[in-house]
């Protein structure tokens with residue numbers, strides 16, 4: 615009988631395992647991949663705040679390049695700053711391994727090549743199965759990625775709306791970088807609330823697209839328009855990102871769902887590393903308290919805290935649903951007004967001046983104001 619079984623060794627599972635192992639509980643991490651983190655399914659961007667607010671110090675073993683923030687590029691090519699907050703382009707596979715190795719250093723066991731395919735309640739905990747093997751645990755943290763196998767098996771998932779993402783990793787010399795120090799997010803009607811991206815990363819550049827779209831076709835088109843030859847790619851990366859998940863609960867007695875499995879990815883930009891670290895850390899901490907107090911009901915606290923967190927603020931979906939209705943023309947108008955500026959330039963004076971010049975924008979004033987609030991939220995929590 616383990617105190618805890620954590621399923622999935624991504625950022626969420628690794629963080630949960632760290633909390634449990636550091637607190638001295640016998641912890642088993644089960645991961646279906648042969649090598650943790652491989653193959654990578656990520657554009658590999660994370661903010662320094664996302665790391666440090668979860669107690670992680672940026673480490674040379676997985677940092678590829680410091681990043682000065684991000685810019686949003688509208689269809690006619692003009693752009694504005696989304697954030698100046700510093701962050702990093704990382705080696706995602708090395709990062710995932712570093713996190714889970716921290717848990718192993720504190721006594722957790724890691725089993726790779728182990729795909730969990732069953733869970734059932736037992737007196738005092740759970741029985742977890744992978745093929746012919748089984749383990750008993752007092753607590754389970756499900757950090758098994760966007761398919762949420764365990765949460766589904768327990769009937770916690772009411773609905774899952776997902777987006778697709780696809781990207782090429784190019785060698786640096788294959789891409790004429792418009793901004794070598796920032797992540798660039800290209801929006802447009804064709805991305806249906808999603809975007810295409812150019813993310814520099816040391817000797818490489820990740821270029822892709824994601825949204826409620828054919829992400830492969832959008833990536834190929836985006837590359838061709840910029841004279842990028844897909845044949846020069848070093849790697850193809852593809853995956854699913856939670857857009858909106860509806861779970862009956864994130865925590866029930868003795869069980870927590872974290873990271874992509876819980877659908878906490880930011881719908882504004884698909885960023886899930888920071889929400890994964892946050893929810894994984896929280897799930898691990900609540901699980902450790904539940905074990906300490908011998909009270910599985912403590913996990914209801916995880917459910918409450920996660921629901922109240924900025925990562926699940928309904929405003930984020932509200933805004934993206936509105937943006938999905940925006941025409942290229944409207945995006946260009948907004949981009950034109952903010953060209954070269956920061957969205958923080960939007961104050962009452964700025965709004966009044968803009969509306970005098972472009973009275974048609976008054977129709978969208980509620981959206982713009984809420985957009986500013988959403989961007990404020992994303993400034994810290996969004997990447």
Ligand SMILES: Cc1cc2nc3c(=O)[nH]c(=O)nc-3n(C[C@H](O)[C@H](O)[C@H](O)COP(=O)(O)OP(=O)(O)OC[C@H]3O[C@@H](n4cnc5c(N)ncnc54)[C@H](O)[C@@H]3O)c2cc1C
Nearest residue numbers: 622624625626646656657658659730759853873874886887
């Ligand atoms: C193309 C793409 C680009 C992205 N770019 C960014 C970005 O730049 N920045 C950012 O913040 N986010 C990005 N994301 C999102 C980010 O990668 C995820 O949100 C993040 O990985 C979530 O972490 P997690 O630990 O919850 O899940 P995962 O990283 O998916 O980890 C889940 C783990 O569980 C394992 N697993 C699954 N099922 C089982 C099972 N049955 N048994 C055992 N193990 C299992 C998986 O193998 C995996 O290792 C991107 C996603 C995609 C697809």
